[in-house]
Amino acid sequence: MNILVLLNTCLRSIIRNRMRSFLTSLGIIIGVGSVIIMLAVGQGTQKDIEDQLSAMGTNLLRISPARMQMQAGQNIRARPAQLSKADLQKIHSEVSYAVAVSGMVQGSYTVVGSAGSVSVSVTGVEPGYQIIQDRELGWGTMFGEEDLEDRNRVAVIGTTTAANLFGGAEEALGQQMRVGTQPFTIIGVFASKGTSLGSDSDDIIWVPLNTYQTRLSNSQTVSSIQVGVVSKEYMAAEQKELEAILRESHNLTGETASDFEIMNSADIIDMASSILGILTTLLAAIAGVSLLVGGIGIMNIMLVSVTERTREIGIRMAVGARKRDILLQFLSESVLLSMMGGGLGVAMAAGVCRALAAFSITTLISPTVVLIAVLFAAFIGIFFGFYPAQKAAKLYPIDALRYE
Numbered sequence: 001m002n003i004l005v006l007l008n009t010c011l012r013s014i015i016r017n018r019m020r021s022f023l024t025s026l027g028i029i030i031g032v033g034s035v036i037i038m039l040a041v042g043q044g045t046q047k048d049i050e051d052q053l054s055a056m057g058t059n060l061l062r063i064s065p066a067r068m069q070m071q072a073g074q075n076i077r078a079r080p081a082q083l084s085k086a087d088l089q090k091i092h093s094e095v096s097y098a099v100a101v102s103g104m105v106q107g108s109y110t111v112v113g114s115a116g117s118v119s120v121s122v123t124g125v126e127p128g129y130q131i132i133q134d135r136e137l138g139w140g141t142m143f144g145e146e147d148l149e150d151r152n153r154v155a156v157i158g159t160t161t162a163a164n165l166f167g168g169a170e171e172a173l174g175q176q177m178r179v180g181t182q183p184f185t186i187i188g189v190f191a192s193k194g195t196s197l198g199s200d201s202d203d204i205i206w207v208p209l210n211t212y213q214t215r216l217s218n219s220q221t222v223s224s225i226q227v228g229v230v231s232k233e234y235m236a237a238e239q240k241e242l243e244a245i246l247r248e249s250h251n252l253t254g255e256t257a258s259d260f261e262i263m264n265s266a267d268i269i270d271m272a273s274s275i276l277g278i279l280t281t282l283l284a285a286i287a288g289v290s291l292l293v294g295g296i297g298i299m300n301i302m303l304v305s306v307t308e309r310t311r312e313i314g315i316r317m318a319v320g321a322r323k324r325d326i327l328l329q330f331l332s333e334s335v336l337l338s339m340m341g342g343g344l345g346v347a348m349a350a351g352v353c354r355a356l357a358a359f360s361i362t363t364l365i366s367p368t369v370v371l372i373a374v375l376f377a378a379f380i381g382i383f384f385g386f387y388p389a390q391k392a393a394k395l396y397p398i399d400a401l402r403y404e
Helices: 003-016 018-055 085-094 129-133 145-150 159-166 209-217 232-249 265-308 310-318 323-357 367-393 397-402
Strands: 060-065 098-113 116-125 137-140 154-157 176-179 182-190 205-208 224-229 260-264
Touching: 003 018, 003 323, 018 265, 018 323, 018 367, 060 232, 060 265, 085 098, 085 224, 085 232, 098 129, 098 159, 098 209, 116 159, 116 209, 129 224, 145 209, 154 159, 159 182, 205 209, 224 232, 232 260, 260 265, 265 310, 265 323, 265 367, 310 323, 310 397, 323 367
Parallel strands: 116 205, 154 182
Antiparallel strands: 060 224, 060 260, 098 116, 098 176, 098 224, 137 182, 154 205, 176 182
């Protein structure tokens, strides 16, 4: 049978029962659309989280005191581990693969400016923390080593903090604010970075670490030490080196457990990507069940179509149509119905993804996913359309002509 004649015959049959054809394809439309939407939302969310984690530092090692682990039957009040200024200085002097090192302490304070007061997180850091966090200044300058050594009361703030305290970033530059009871001069304002993992990255205040410790917290310990590594290839080597440096600093020998933890940002990003990938695949698989339901609908309607067109099949066979011609005709109708549903499903997914973008939901439609979804829809048409097509092909011409 000529392919053009075959397609023309199939299309005329589908158009003749257009409403029934549309309802038959609806399961495929919903199935293909749902799979593409689920994967698009999952991949978009995965990209967002990876970007936000990367913005916090892709080659970052974070050292913090080890968490206490109490075992059943023990009643021990061990002194929690701490990181001291001596640990920080030892890392500064002995580290090999770092582009920047910074101790960090943090606390929430009521801060008063000329336009109002807010409760905001104040962070004590070293100048290298700007490199680690990859923060750009929009106005002014970052405090330096001299400010750190002299314990100067200077600060660099985010644009949200500047707006809350002084009405704007440019208005805040050079102004004084009061953190607790201590006055600080604003020497810089960061360029806006937006939200990260649900928190406002621009609602921050950075002050020199030594200033924070002597004027705000009155403590010589740090809550964490952050190390920016030159490249991802040196992460493992640097992590081992930091462990050796701190174990020596804490006089830990032999099998004694470390009283600190080193967190690798690359491992966190990989773990988050892996978990989101599994969840996305699971959601897509659940949505794919509707494709099977759509396939059953196609089989059902094709069986009805074979019954309705029994006399037509008999006439075709009487004028010379072979069994394989009948088989190919009904199988082609099934595949065409399924492919049309797949195309409409892709269009539906594109429209829904565009609508989701209006609500700031990131979606990422992969051409590979679209191609696989449409091909799978075609496979559904072949698989579920074969039995009705075979049933039509096995009809005897005389019996078919007698059918009322």
